[in-house]
Amino acid sequence: MGLTKTENFTEAQNELAKMLKALAHPARIAIIEHLIKANACIGTDLVEVLGLAQPTTSQHLRELKEAGLIKGTIEGTSMNYCIDQVKWKQYADKLNAFFTPVNFSESCC
Amino acid sequence: MGLTKTENFTEAQNELAKMLKALAHPARIAIIEHLIKANACIGTDLVEVLGLAQPTTSQHLRELKEAGLIKGTIEGTSMNYCIDQVKWKQYADKLNAFFTPVNFSESCC
DNA sequence: TTTATTAATCGTAATATTGCAATATAATAA
DNA sequence: TTATTATATTGCAATATTACGATTAATAAA
Structure with missing residues (x-):
């Protein structure tokens, strides 16, 4: 069906899945890595960096924006993108909590 | 096209995307959380836990197995699944490295 | 042997994702 | 005003994902 049965799962599970x-x-x-590496925020050489068409790049940027991971500010005709560091920290914390569970029961297989 | 242009990206980028x-x-x-929480490894009440059909559950288990995150051992007619703790640690380390970059250039937007 | 029981696989329908060309929008430059 | 530049949106084709019923395979129980 291609349609996830979100109603079967907790809100936390759905949210984590969405984040991932x-x-x-x-x-x-690649976008995230480039934004982290760049000492200045980026207009869009991102199209060049990715090697994808401009609309495709724009679409990926939108998804990251919708997830809250990046912000964009207008600068003339172009856009300056950068990581939303607050949201980024939240992501790091949540994923870290997921990957380092308190008690791993000893492996039985 | 629905087909990712993996050739545009580094092996590390493709691998990280696949992990996520x-x-x-x-x-x-939900499967992972249940396997972590359960003090014993699980036959498959997983079908019940998820509330999805048995083939659907099996398919998700296969994806996790292919990713190396879980292992299964045969026990009679049933299967015992559990987290592959070595692989799990690798995941945690790689994701942690991604989410805590050494130098965040100060935000400029 | 026959009959459950458990889990994987096959086939298929419905929806989602990826990518691009064409177009639209908006701000600047001439 | 008319380009030019940068980005977003639309529409579409191709592939991927999610889910399930039906079937298969393999062991256990009768």
Whole structure:
């Protein structure tokens, strides 16, 4: 069906899945990495960096924006994108909490 | 096209995206959480836990197995699933490295 | 043997995602 | 005003994902 049965799961589970999904594409990873690395925020050489068409790049940027991971400010005709560091920290914390559970019961297989 | 242009990105970027994708579904999050919480490894009450059909559950389990996150051992007619703790730690480390970059250039937007 | 029981696989329908060309929008430059 | 530049949106084609019924395979129980 292609349609996730979100009603079967907790809000926390759905949210975590959504967070992971927002980053589950190499282009979006590449965008984030580039924004972290760049000492200045970026107009859009991002199209060049990714090697994807401008509309495709714009779409990935929108997904990251919708996830709250990046912000964009207008600068003339172009856009300055950068990481939303507050949201980024929230992501890091939530994922860290998920990946380092308090008690791992000893492996039985 | 629905087909990711992996050739545009580095191996590390593609791998990280794949890792995130393996967990980017609430059912797979739920499976992992249940396997962590359960003091014993699980036959498959997982079908009940998820509230999804048996083939659907099996499919999600396969994806997690292919990602290396879980292992299964045969026990009679049933299967015992559990987290692969070595792989799990690798995941935690890689994601942690991604989310806590050494130098965040100060925000400019 | 026959009959459950459990889990994987196959086939398929419905929806989602990825990517791009074409177009639209909006701000600047000439 | 008319370009030019940068970005977003629309529409569409191709592939991927999610879910399930039906079937298969393999062990256990009768």
